[in-house]
Amino acid sequence: MGLLQIGASILTALLIGALTSAARRAAAVRTRFTQTARTYLLLVFSILAVYWFQPLVPLRSFDFWLPSLTLALVVLTWFITSSGGDRSSSWRAPQNLIALLLIAGLPALIDLSRYFLPEPLFTAAPPPRFILFLFFVIVLAIAIPLISWLSGRFRWVLSAAIVFLIIVLIILKTPALSLQTSVFLRTLMSRSSENASFTDLRWLGFSYIAFRLIHVLRDKQANRLPELSLAEFGTYVVFFPSLAAGPIDRAERFAQDLRKEFALTQDETLLAGQRIAIGLFKKFVIADTLALIALNDLLATQVRTAGWMWVIVYAYTFQIYFDFSGYTDIALGIARLAGINLPENFAAPYLKPNLAQFWNSWHMTLTQWVRNYFFNPFNRWMRGAKSIPAWGMLLIGQVATMALIGLWHGITLNFVLWGIWHGLGLFVQNRWSDFVRTRYPDLQQNRRLQTVLQIGSILVTFHFVALGWVFFALSEPVLSWQVFLKLFNLL
Structure with a gap:
C-alpha cells in the first residue's frame, strides 16, 4: 500500500468506528444491528479495496479480473464450507442475500463506471465491457451452486479446492510457469507474446488469501469450522487493512471481533494512532532509508571489501524487519480503529x-x-x-x-x-x-x-x-x- 491508500484506509476505519459508536449510543438501536451494520460496512470497503489496491497488470483488464476472481473464490469457498450448518449459513438467509448482492453489485458498478466516468476510479486501467462481466457472473451463478451441491455429497470436493488453490499459488510463485501463463493469456487475447513477463500476473495479496481459504477448508474437513455468515467470511478473507501484507488471522477469532460490542473511545483512537504512526515511521523513514544501502543484486557485485559488505548485509537485515513490521503496525492500527484486533506478527x-x-x-x-x-x-x-x-x-x-x-x-x-x-x-x-x-x-x-x-x-x-x-x-x-x-x- 502507498501513502494515499494508507490514508484512505485510516479515514475509512475511523468513519466505520465513529458510525458504530454513534449507533451504539443511540438508545433505539440494538447492539445486534450495529454489529451487523459494521460487518456490512467493512465488507463494502474491503471489496472496494480489493480493486483499488490491485496494481496495474499489463494484461488487458486483468487489474479488474484478478480482484473479481478473488471475490469469486471467497463466495465459492463459503458455499462449500457452509453446507450442513444452521440457517444463518444458508445462502437464502437475508443477511447472506445482502452480502451476495454487495459482492456482485459493487464490482458491477465498478465495471459500469467505464461508461460514465472519464477515468477509472477503483481500477488502474479501464474495466472490461459490462457484457463480459455479466457473462462471468452467469457462469459463477451456475458453477458455484453445482460445486456446492457436490461438496455436500462428496468429501473430495474440499480436497480438490485445496489442491486448486495450491496449484494457482505454484503458478504465481514459479517464474517459468507465470511466464508461460502470461504467454498463453496474451495469445488467447490475440496480443503479441514478445513482451510477456513472469511479473504480469501480480495478484494482490493472493498468498495471504490462499492461506486463509486453505485454513477454512482444512478446518471444515476436521469439523472444527464455526458457522459464519457470508458477510463475516468475506470480510475475514479480504479485510482491507490486512489484504496486502497480512497478518494471517484465524476465521473464528476474526468473527468474534465482528460480533462483539465495540465503541471507538478516545483511548482506543489514541492507541491505534500511535501504532499507525510507529508503523509509518518504521516503513517510510527507517526502512526506505536503509533500502538505499541494503543488499541487492547490484550492490552485491559492486562492493569489494568485507567491511562494506557487512554494512549492506546489516542494512538489509534491518530494512526487511522495519519494512514488514512497519506494514504490520499500520494494519493493526487501522484494524483497531474499526474494532478488529488482528494478531501480532513480530x-x-x-x-x-x-x-x-x-x-x-x-x-x-x-x-x-x-x-x-x-x-x-x-x-x-x-x-x-x-x-x-x-x-x-x-x-x-x-x-x-x-x-x-x-x-x-x-x-x-x-x-x-x-x-x-x-x-x-x-x-x-x-x-x-x-x-x-x-x-x-x-x-x-x-x-x-x-x-x-x-x-x-x-x-x-x-x-x-x-x-x-x-x-x-x-x-x-x-x-x-x-x-x-x-x-x-x-x-
Whole structure:
C-alpha cells in the first residue's frame, strides 16, 4: 500500500468506528444491528479495496479480473464450507442475500463506471465491457451452486479446492510457469507474446488469501469450522487493512471481533494512532532509508571489501524487519480503529537467543499456519514410519517446513536455500540445546555465566539470520556464494 491508500484506509476505519459508536449510543438501536451494520460496512470497503489496491497488470483488464476472481473464490469457498450448518449459513438467509448482492453489485458498478466516468476510479486501467462481466457472473451463478451441491455429497470436493488453490499459488510463485501463463493469456487475447513477463500476473495479496481459504477448508474437513455468515467470511478473507501484507488471522477469532460490542473511545483512537504512526515511521523513514544501502543484486557485485559488505548485509537485515513490521503496525492500527484486533506478527525477533524463539516471534501468523497445517500433520505421518529415527524425523520435518516457508515467498532456488538454511539451523540448535541440557545440568545456576551466554546466543542467532537473508535478498545462488566469500575476505 502507498501513502494515499494508507490514508484512505485510516479515514475509512475511523468513519466505520465513529458510525458504530454513534449507533451504539443511540438508545433505539440494538447492539445486534450495529454489529451487523459494521460487518456490512467493512465488507463494502474491503471489496472496494480489493480493486483499488490491485496494481496495474499489463494484461488487458486483468487489474479488474484478478480482484473479481478473488471475490469469486471467497463466495465459492463459503458455499462449500457452509453446507450442513444452521440457517444463518444458508445462502437464502437475508443477511447472506445482502452480502451476495454487495459482492456482485459493487464490482458491477465498478465495471459500469467505464461508461460514465472519464477515468477509472477503483481500477488502474479501464474495466472490461459490462457484457463480459455479466457473462462471468452467469457462469459463477451456475458453477458455484453445482460445486456446492457436490461438496455436500462428496468429501473430495474440499480436497480438490485445496489442491486448486495450491496449484494457482505454484503458478504465481514459479517464474517459468507465470511466464508461460502470461504467454498463453496474451495469445488467447490475440496480443503479441514478445513482451510477456513472469511479473504480469501480480495478484494482490493472493498468498495471504490462499492461506486463509486453505485454513477454512482444512478446518471444515476436521469439523472444527464455526458457522459464519457470508458477510463475516468475506470480510475475514479480504479485510482491507490486512489484504496486502497480512497478518494471517484465524476465521473464528476474526468473527468474534465482528460480533462483539465495540465503541471507538478516545483511548482506543489514541492507541491505534500511535501504532499507525510507529508503523509509518518504521516503513517510510527507517526502512526506505536503509533500502538505499541494503543488499541487492547490484550492490552485491559492486562492493569489494568485507567491511562494506557487512554494512549492506546489516542494512538489509534491518530494512526487511522495519519494512514488514512497519506494514504490520499500520494494519493493526487501522484494524483497531474499526474494532478488529488482528494478531501480532513480530515480537522483537532479533533479540531472541535461539532460532526457535526467533521463528516464534518473526511473521508469527505464517509460522503458526505452517505449524498447524503442515509441520504437525507431517510429523504425525512420519511417526507411522517406524524405520525413521527420532532425530531423522526432526531433521526432515524442520527442513521440509522451512523449505515450504521459503517456497511461499517464491518458487526459486534462492528461497529454497533460505528455507533449508533455517531448517538446518533449527535442527542443529535443537541438538545443541539437548546436548548442553544433559551434559551441563547446573549451567543455569551460574547467573553471571548465564547472562554472558544469553548475550552470546543473541549475537550468534542474529548473525545466523542475517547471513540467511543473503539467500533471500539475491536472485542467484552464485551471487549469494560470492557475497559469503567477500564477507569473510575469501574473494
